[in-house]
Amino acid sequence: MSSLLLRLDPYLFHSASLSNVANHFEEINSKGFEPCEIISIDDFIDDESSTKTGFIKSQFFDLNDTCNLDQVSLTAYKAMRKLDDDQVKTCSTSRFFEFAGFEGHSLLLSDLREKFQGEEVGISQSGNFIYPANAGYMGWHTNWVPSESPVRIYAVYVPIGGRSFFRYVNEEGDMVTDWDEQGWNIRAFQCGGDHRRLWHCVYSDGTMRFSCGYSVFGIQMSDLSHFELK
Ligand SMILES: [Fe+2]
Numbered sequence: 001m002s003s004l005l006l007r008l009d010p011y012l013f014h015s016a017s018l019s020n021v022a023n024h025f026e027e028i029n030s031k032g033f034e035p036c037e038i039i040s041i042d043d044f045i046d047d048e049s050s051t052k053t054g055f056i057k058s059q060f061f062d063l064n065d066t067c068n069l070d071q072v073s074l075t076a077y078k079a080m081r082k083l084d085d086d087q088v089k090t091c092s093t094s095r096f097f098e099f100a101g102f103e104g105h106s107l108l109l110s111d112l113r114e115k116f117q118g119e120e121v122g123i124s125q126s127g128n129f130i131y132p133a134n135a136g137y138m139g140w141h142t143n144w145v146p147s148e149s150p151v152r153i154y155a156v157y158v159p160i161g162g163r164s165f166f167r168y169v170n171e172e173g174d175m176v177t178d179w180d181e182q183g184w185n186i187r188a189f190q191c192g193g194d195h196r197r198l199w200h201c202v203y204s205d206g207t208m209r210f211s212c213g214y215s216v217f218g219i220q221m222s223d224l225s226h227f228e229l230k
Contacts, residue, residue, distance in 0.1 A: 003190075003221055004198045005168055007229040010184040013111040013155065018184055021104035022157055025210040028130070029159045071139045072167055072201040074175050080140040080199075089191075091141040091201070096131045105212055108155055112214055120218035126152065127213030131164065131204040138202040143191035150192035151216040151224070156185040156209060163206030169199040180209065188224050 010018055070076060071093055080088055105125055112123050131137065143152055158164055161182030168189070170176050178187070189198040202209070 003225075004171060004196070005178075005187060005189045006221060006224055006227075007178070008153070008186040008188055008224060008227045009229050010155075010186050012115060012153075012186060012227045013108055017104070017107040017111050020107060021155075021212070022184070024102065024104055025157045025208075026159060028210075029208050069203065071137050072203045077140045077169065077175065077199060077201075085142070085144050088140070088142050088199075089144040091139045093139040094137060096129045096136050096138060096202075099128055099130055102128070108212055109214060112153065112216070116216065116219055116223075118218060122217040124215050125213065126215035127154075127211065129209075129211045129213075131202065131209035131211070133163075133204065133206060133208045136164075136202075136204040136209060140199060140201045142197040142199055143189075144197045145192045145215075147192045147217060149218060149220050150190075151188055151219055151221060152191050153186065153188045153214045153216060155212045155214075156180060156187070157211075158182060158185065158204075158207045158209050160207035164204035164209040165202070167201050167203065180207075186229075188221065190221050 105128055109123065109125055116123060129138075154166075156166070158180045159182070162179055164180045166178045166180070166185075166187060168176055168178065189200065191197050202211070
């Protein structure tokens with residue numbers, strides 16, 4: 001059985017794309033985190049060719065939320081496990097910004113489309129987030145979709161290593177905390193098929209965390225194994 005989660009070599013993408021996007025993120029990081037435009041997330045999803053720039057306030061974002069590690073704890077996971085697929089495919093408790101209109105996302109997207117070709121393969125952007133440095137998080141969820149081979153790839157950039165993590169539950173049912181290292185962290189995981197989905201959550205405290213997500217259909221996790229980080 002293939003893995004539910006793989007850490008991939010950043011050079012799955014072109015190095016020029018990675019440095020272009022990283023430079024932009026470093027610029028945002030050095031200026032501080034101030035959303036320059038707030039629009040409805042529904043407008044963004046309906047308009048793929050949007051030229052809007054800036055940040056989108058997530059529909060889930062709540063400035064008054066009391067955010068702490070409890071949201072990404074084992075206890076929180078056990079509570080979420082009692083819910084059905086539709087209730088847990090997205091997260092209802094979180095603290096992050098979604099952002100749009102950034103050409104770097106298309107750069108990474110076209111790199112992936114170059115790597116994974118074929119009539120059956122479909123790749124689209126899925127989730128572009130900035131987690132603030134003061135306790136950003138996304139609570140437990142699965143990203144579940146009703147398909148045999150949906151793979152999610154996340155390219156995550158952090159200016160400061162060891163201050164943010166991707167936490168998940170492995171095949172054995174153990175909670176694993178996978179800390180981000182400074183620079184790029186590429187993860188791929190399974191989020192569909194019967195019982196083949198990765199429960200996960202995200203946390204950042206002490207660094208901004210920039211996360212570019214891509215939804216991939218028509219490949220299996222095993223197709224990614226030769227890109228695995230050694
Ligand atoms: Fe997710």
